[in-house]
Amino acid sequence: MTRIFTQLTSIAAPLPLNNVDTDKILPGRFLKTISRTGLGRALFYNMRYNSTGDEQPNFILNRSPWRNAGILITFDNFGCGSSREHAPWALMDFGITCIIATSFSDIFYNNCFKNGILLITLGREECEKLMTRASTPAQANFTIDLLSQIIILDDGHNIPFTISKEKRKTLLTGQDDIETTLAYLSDIKSLEKKRPGWMPHISKDLIL
Amino acid sequence: MVNEAPRTLFRKIWDSHIVNHTLEEEQILSVDLHLINEVTSPQAFEALRLAGRTVRRPDLAIAVSDHNIPTLGRALGPTDPESRLQIDTLEKNTIEFEIPHIPLDSEWHGIIHVSGPELGLTLPGMTIVCGDSHTSTHGAFGALAFGIGTSEVEHVLATQTLRQKPALCMLIQIMGALGRGVTAKDLILAIINRIGTAGATGHVIEYAGAVIEDMDMEGRMTVCNMSTEAGARAGLIAPDATTYNYLRKKHFAPTGSLFDQAINDWQYLRSDEGANYDTIVTIDASEVAPMVTWGTTPEAVTTIEGTVPDPAREGSSTAKHQMEIALEYMGLKPGQPLAGLPIDVVFIGSCTNGRLDDLRSAAAMIKGQTVKNTVRAMVVPGSSSVKAQAESEGLQKIFMDAGFEWRESGCSMCLGMNQDQLGPNQRCASTSNRNFEGRQGPGGRTHLLSPAMAAAAAIHGMLIDIRTMP
Ligand code: SF4
Numbered sequence: 001m002t003r004i005f006t007q008l009t010s011i012a013a014p015l016p017l018n019n020v021d022t023d024k025i026l027p028g029r030f031l032k033t034i035s036r037t038g039l040g041r042a043l044f045y046n047m048r049y050n051s052t053g054d055e056q057p058n059f060i061l062n063r064s065p066w067r068n069a070g071i072l073i074t075f076d077n078f079g080c081g082s083s084r085e086h087a088p089w090a091l092m093d094f095g096i097t098c099i100i101a102t103s104f105s106d107i108f109y110n111n112c113f114k115n116g117i118l119l120i121t122l123g124r125e126e127c128e129k130l131m132t133r134a135s136t137p138a139q140a141n142f143t144i145d146l147l148s149q150i151i152i153l154d155d156g157h158n159i160p161f162t163i164s165k166e167k168r169k170t171l172l173t174g175q176d177d178i179e180t181t182l183a184y185l186s187d188i189k190s191l192e193k194k195r196p197g198w199m200p201h202i203s204k205d206l207i208l
Numbered sequence: 209m210v211n212e213a214p215r216t217l218f219r220k221i222w223d224s225h226i227v228n229h230t231l232e233e234e235q236i237l238s239v240d241l242h243l244i245n246e247v248t249s250p251q252a253f254e255a256l257r258l259a260g261r262t263v264r265r266p267d268l269a270i271a272v273s274d275h276n277i278p279t280l281g282r283a284l285g286p287t288d289p290e291s292r293l294q295i296d297t298l299e300k301n302t303i304e305f306e307i308p309h310i311p312l313d314s315e316w317h318g319i320i321h322v323s324g325p326e327l328g329l330t331l332p333g334m335t336i337v338c339g340d341s342h343t344s345t346h347g348a349f350g351a352l353a354f355g356i357g358t359s360e361v362e363h364v365l366a367t368q369t370l371r372q373k374p375a376l377c378m379l380i381q382i383m384g385a386l387g388r389g390v391t392a393k394d395l396i397l398a399i400i401n402r403i404g405t406a407g408a409t410g411h412v413i414e415y416a417g418a419v420i421e422d423m424d425m426e427g428r429m430t431v432c433n434m435s436t437e438a439g440a441r442a443g444l445i446a447p448d449a450t451t452y453n454y455l456r457k458k459h460f461a462p463t464g465s466l467f468d469q470a471i472n473d474w475q476y477l478r479s480d481e482g483a484n485y486d487t488i489v490t491i492d493a494s495e496v497a498p499m500v501t502w503g504t505t506p507e508a509v510t511t512i513e514g515t516v517p518d519p520a521r522e523g524s525s526t527a528k529h530q531m532e533i534a535l536e537y538m539g540l541k542p543g544q545p546l547a548g549l550p551i552d553v554v555f556i557g558s559c560t561n562g563r564l565d566d567l568r569s570a571a572a573m574i575k576g577q578t579v580k581n582t583v584r585a586m587v588v589p590g591s592s593s594v595k596a597q598a599e600s601e602g603l604q605k606i607f608m609d610a611g612f613e614w615r616e617s618g619c620s621m622c623l624g625m626n627q628d629q630l631g632p633n634q635r636c637a638s639t640s641n642r643n644f645e646g647r648q649g650p651g652g653r654t655h656l657l658s659p660a661m662a663a664a665a666a667i668h669g670m671l672i673d674i675r676t677m678p
Contacts (some may be wrong), residue, residue, distance in 0.1 A: 002370050016529075017404070017526070017530060018526060018527070018528055018530060019505050019530075021505070021642075021644045023623075023642070023644040023645070023646060023647045024644065024645060024646075027646050027647075027650070028623040028624055028647065029624065029625060031247050031275070031276070031625060031630075032247075032276060032290040032291055032293075032294055032625065033252065033290070033294075034250035034254070034293060034294055034297050035250075035251065035254075036251050046645060046646045046650060051632065051651070053648070063621055068591065075526055076406060077405060077406035077439065080439065080505075081339055081341065081642060081644060082340075082341055082623075082642075083248065083339060083341040083355040083357055084247075084248065084357075085248065085251075085339075085357035085358040088245045088357075088655070090667075096640045097521070098241055098359055103406060103409065104442050105406070105409060105439060106409060106439070107356065107390060107441075108357075109343060110356075110357060110360065111357035111358075114357065114359035114360070115359065123424070125395060134403070151240060154457065162436075164373075165232055165233060166234050168641060177359075177371060178259075178261070178362070178363055178366045179235055179366060181363065181366075181367045181369055181371060182367060184227055184228050184236055185367075186369065187226050187227045187228045187236075188236070188238060188367065188369055191227050191238050192265075192368070195240070196333075196469075196470070196473060197333070197462075197466055197469070198462035198466045198467070198469060198470035198473070199240055199334060200241070200329055200331070200459070200460040200461075200617055201267045201268065201333060202267055202269070202308045202329070203267065203308070206435065208245055
């Protein structure tokens with residue numbers, strides 16, 4: 001069961017950067033965990049804290065009101081690099097469940113939706129506009145409505161966004177992908193029967 | 209079939225693995241091989257357990273700890289309890305779910321993208337997935353190989369399939385020939401420089417042209433490995449005689465008449481004449497020089513004769529600002545030449561350049577010389593078998609005589625999860641694939657380059673153009 005996302009009203013934090021990689025979102029040394037939770041404190045670690053572990057006062061998520069941001073605005077290719085799902089887990093654990101950007105990297109995109117995080121892709125101009133608003137505390141409160149696919153600003157303006165039918169449905173219903181796939185089990189099995197004989201089967205005894 | 213529309217190599221493998229052709233947006237893709245590591249799998253197994261599910265095809269999966277393991281004192285195991293727990297958890301999970309597991313002390317151990325091909329687990333026409341973005345490496349064999357996240361790992365464990373939208377297709381044609389001292393690593397860095405780190409987002413890249421045809425499997429793996437650094441979902445190279453010869457006698461590769469049958473099937477794995485690509489890029493290999501990165505993304509790269517670029521020349525304010533941050537982080541000034549830049553650490557290894565051929569070319573560069581006394585240099589073979597072969601060829605002796613550390617196989621300083629890390633402001637010449645801020649250790653400054661260039665940097669204590677060396 002995926003976390004359900006229908007509507008979110010929250011502070012949006014501006015992160016006006018391109019190519020924010022998953023090492024930046026969550027550095028490798030925090031990947032030693034075997035759990036999904038508790039990673040929020042390490043989110044953006046190298047930007048958020050200095051070498052002695054104290055908060056960098058200038059970093060956006062250390063400042064009021066953005067400390068409580070549930071939405072992040074950024075630019076191109078957000079989430080590039082490593083496939084680590086620890087990056088979306090860290091965002092979610094911090095409380096960020098919607099990211100608006102001009103583009104996202106592929107694996108990160110899928111990883112987020114699997115966790116009920118909504119990613120919205122907008123044009124450069126719209127993103128710039130939201131970035132400016134998010135940078136002004138009095139205007140930084142947005143409402144994201146997935147049902148009607150709009151971002152509602154506090155001046156009453158709406159910005160529509162598009163999203164694939166399938167991804168939208170997953171978020172709205174929290175449907176379990178595995179369950180949906182297993183409905184096709186007989187198709188899966190009949191395709192596997194056609195698997196050529198030269199493809200490897202790895203017998204357990206071969207290794208141990 | 210008559211009048212069948214011409215298809216790309218990607219499309220052929222994709223089509224033959226679609227479970228149900230009536231689905232529209234996302235397809236269900238049958239997975240032939242699932243590679244599992246200790247870092248991205250524990251939460252997947254846990255979720256499986258919580259849902260009361262089993263692993264559908266443990267015979268089509270194999271697990272190995274490669275990211276979070278010590279590369280010195282292997283027999284003692286990792287010293288920190290968190291790392292130990294992660295490695296033990298993988299072993300426990302593989303026992304519980306009856307998945308084959310390669311232990312740390314096995315002669316088969318290695319970074320999975322190095323060991324998999326060496327064992328003949330990677331074969332043309334297969335679909336391969338792994339919770340690791342450099343799964344793109346396996347595309348060198350004409351296998352469709354995707355990096356996936358942990359929820360997808362769980363999905364593959366439970367169903368032996370992956371849900372995906374079909375990718376777009378990009379053809380990168382590399383004409384001409386690579387010059388002296390220019391390697392597959394330089395070529396892929398030049399390609400990323402050209403198309404950008406998001407240049408192939410949503411695409412599978414097929415590499416073709418004379419340079420690829422002449423390239424050995426190790427070079428092809430280096431190229432496909434870094435496809436993900438251009439944003440691609442996968443890299444692909446059509447299998448040919450070079451591929452078949454590499455696979456002969458590999459442990460899991462077919463033998464006898466089964467091998468003949470396989471070759472028969474593999475002949476068909478090439479893009480048809482007239483197949484449609486969404487994007488086509490042509491590269492003239494003769495223009496590629498030894499490359500070195502100056503920034504904190506792989507596209508921030510230039511030739512060794514180049515200089516650090518000037519943020520003032522950047523068009524957009526975001527790009528300018530970002531370049532300033534990168535130069536500040538890297539401790540570099542606009543206009544500064546890269547050749548001559550002093551280096552503190554040299555790392556030769558990773559799934560990009562930790563193969564035997566990489567070690568050979570590095571060793572050839574340093575034979576009979578000594579690592580500069582200001583430099584810490586290490587070689588981390590990509591697999592135990594690379595290590596054993598390098599030792600039997602005398603490469604280990606060359607490295608150790610020169611003053612290199614000689615380690616056990618693993619990811620090591622490529623991502624700095626274990627104790628192999630850069631210190632703040634340490635400048636590293638690295639054969640790995642990512643120069644992200646803090647990737648090799650907090651505050652560490654990474655310059656990506658080829659094994660030969662890294663070896664030369666170790667001897668001279670600075671970045672140097674290997675073509676100007678005697
Ligand atoms: S060597 Fe580096 S890039 Fe390759 S799998 Fe290991 S950590 Fe990832």
